[in-house]
Amino acid sequence: MQHRSAFYLVAAVGVVLAAIGVSFRQGWVPPRLSPLPALDMSVAQPWFIDWRLAELRRDPALCSRVLKSPHISATPIIDSPLQDGCGWINGVRVELLGQVRIKFDKLTCESAAALAMWVEHEVQPAAQRIFGQPVTSIQHFGSYACRDIAGRASAYARRSEHASANAVDISGVTLADGRQITVVKGWNDAGLFARNDIGATARKEASDAAQFLRAIHQGACRYFRVALSPAFNAAHRNHFHLDRGPLQRCR
């Protein structure tokens, strides 16, 4: 009998803890009730980064406090509540991430914060380490698009995170010296550095680009819940898909 009541107690505590975890993860806990400090974008990988990013989801006041120069230049946009699975709340227009030029007309505050932290703490350090220079602009295929997830049979169709402006598709970067690193070429050129029919300089360039792209893709998984690369499937051969939706996938 005692065993059974101990079991129920443990199960009840487990359910309560799981409910608390889900509430933080979904951004349901109002920041004023949360014991977590507001996100400081200058700190790389702070404690509870995922929950602290999720707190930005529904709170415009917190969003304007957190999204600050010099980390990001962003301005709030008017909400467009979801209709037929498409729309956004608490979105911003993004102009600059640090010194990096990148423009998005519509991006959720939560994804904008993740993107800025990724650029500051992953992309720029990797560029300095591998190329000895910073990235000055980032190219992309957009953020908001009212559509389903690409490449699924219609019976399994489900709205993409792009339909709520909660995802970005990154296609490449430009370095300070003007050199372009694209996902479509750089990722797939990884095999080139093992070949001996091309010059040493071309081999080094292919190796550096491949190493850089793999490093920043792995780094994106620290700030985004989903970070898909060309290794995931053919639909991603030319970009990284990064989102802050409910799923968890780093591939």
Ligand SMILES: [Zn+2]
């Ligand atoms: Zn995408």
